[in-house]
Amino acid sequence: MKSIIFDQIGKPANILKLIEVTLPEPGPNEVRIKVIAAPINPSDIMFVQNLYGIRPQLPSGAGFEGVGIIDALGEGVQMETGMRVSFTSVGTWSEYAIAHQRSLIPVPDAMSDEVAAQLFVxxxxxxxxxxxxxxxxxxxxxxxxxxxxxxxxxxxxxxxxxxxxxxxxxxxxxxxxxxxxxxxxxxxxxxxxxxxxxxxxxxxxxxxxxxxxxxxxxxxxxxxxxxxxxxxxxxxxxxxxxxxxxxxxxxxxxxxxxxxxxxxWMRRVDRQTRQEVAQNVISLLTSGKIQLPVEASYSLDQIVEAIEHTERPGRRGKILMKP
Known part of the structure; x- marks a missing residue:
């Protein structure tokens, strides 16, 4: 599979590269997801530069959230393959990604891929x-x-x-x-x-x-x-x-x-609070009461152009990676 990887710290446009890697297998309580779309967030840019709360373990994938289809289940996972989910992980700018089942949010049919890709952060x-x-x-x-x-x-x-x-x-x-x-x-x-x-x-x-x-x-x-x-x-x-x-x-x-x-914050609040926030956020986005505009989408081999677009002043929407 193809994945965006970096093996040194630096400016994203200079160090991110698209390479072929082995298709990963999910471990216990994990799923493998065929990625549909993943946004470029400021936290992603900071992570690549080693300026974020989570430190990269080199070589590392990039991208923290996305939307995709569950395509393989690890031991102990009670979900089904074929389900469309919003998810968080490290390395979502990739054709496939591994995510813990706790990070998965089933996406309602009424929500577009473009919105679901931005559901969490x-x-x-x-x-x-x-x-x-x-x-x-x-x-x-x-x-x-x-x-x-x-x-x-x-x-x-x-x-x-x-x-x-x-x-x-x-x-x-x-x-x-x-x-x-x-x-x-x-x-x-x-x-x-x-x-x-x-x-x-x-x-x-x-x-x-x-x-x-x-x-x-x-x-x-x-x-x-x-x-x-x-x-x-x-x-x-x-x-x-x-x-x-x-x-x-x-x-x-x-x-x-x-x-x-x-x-x-997610660690600090109780399960009920997390569920209430998730339900409220999904309801607001599905109903259209809250908008998450997208300005442009890029393929993985266009990562440099995507990063450069993200850094342009005056953007009116999110930049998405679409494997």
Missing amino acids: NPFTAYAMVQDSGVPEGGWLMITAAGSAFGKLVIQLCAMRGIKTIGTVRRDDLNDELKALGLTQVINTETENMAARVKQITEGNGVTCVLDSVGGHTATEAFKCMARGGTMLIYGLMSLQDPIMNAGLIIFRELTVKGFWLTD
Whole structure:
């Protein structure tokens, strides 16, 4: 079978290569999946560069989630071959992948392959983070990099819950689209003073919670925008630069800064909570109430072009790999 592999750490476009490998066999509690589609997420890019919470064991496959058809069962698996499932694993940019049965989510017929391929990482993270934000109906939540696929999900979820949102962007070309999704206010970090605008928008109160994936100067400025008792949840570091936190603000506004990683959240919450989130996410996606647009799809032998497309500014949807 063909699979995207890397045997050294570096920029994805420079080190990822398509090679022929032996068809894997599932072990106990595992299944083999014929992959239909798998997205390129920021976490995938960070993983290849050894900048993620999970460290690659070289040589390694790439890609953390996807959708496919179960084609072989390991010992102890109670599922059936031929079932279409969303799944997580390491190495989903491949013709076949091995996944633990705990990571499988049966996909309803009404859900397209393009949506099912993106079912886990962004939707579950967005749903869980909006829950953990503690922002009540009518309150203010701020999301940095609002034009990202994740940002768009948060905007839609907040709009459904009556939570007002402020989103930061670096360009204005997506503003109309973001407002159509439900974004209350948009701030261009290149042309506007973030703290001054948030103070104006919130009538001097600030925001209850900031969801940040950028770090660096953007997160440093967003930190100044929080209301007394506010919380910043950091789930990424796209700038690859640490933010600077003002100790005085932390003390005198009683602010909290926390990290968020979906892998740990899934371990931390009970089985019932995980099932409820899965059911709610699937319902929202199947009904079309939440959109997961796709901008382009590429075959495995087009991995360099796919990565380069992912890194273009102003994308309006996810990039998928389709073996």
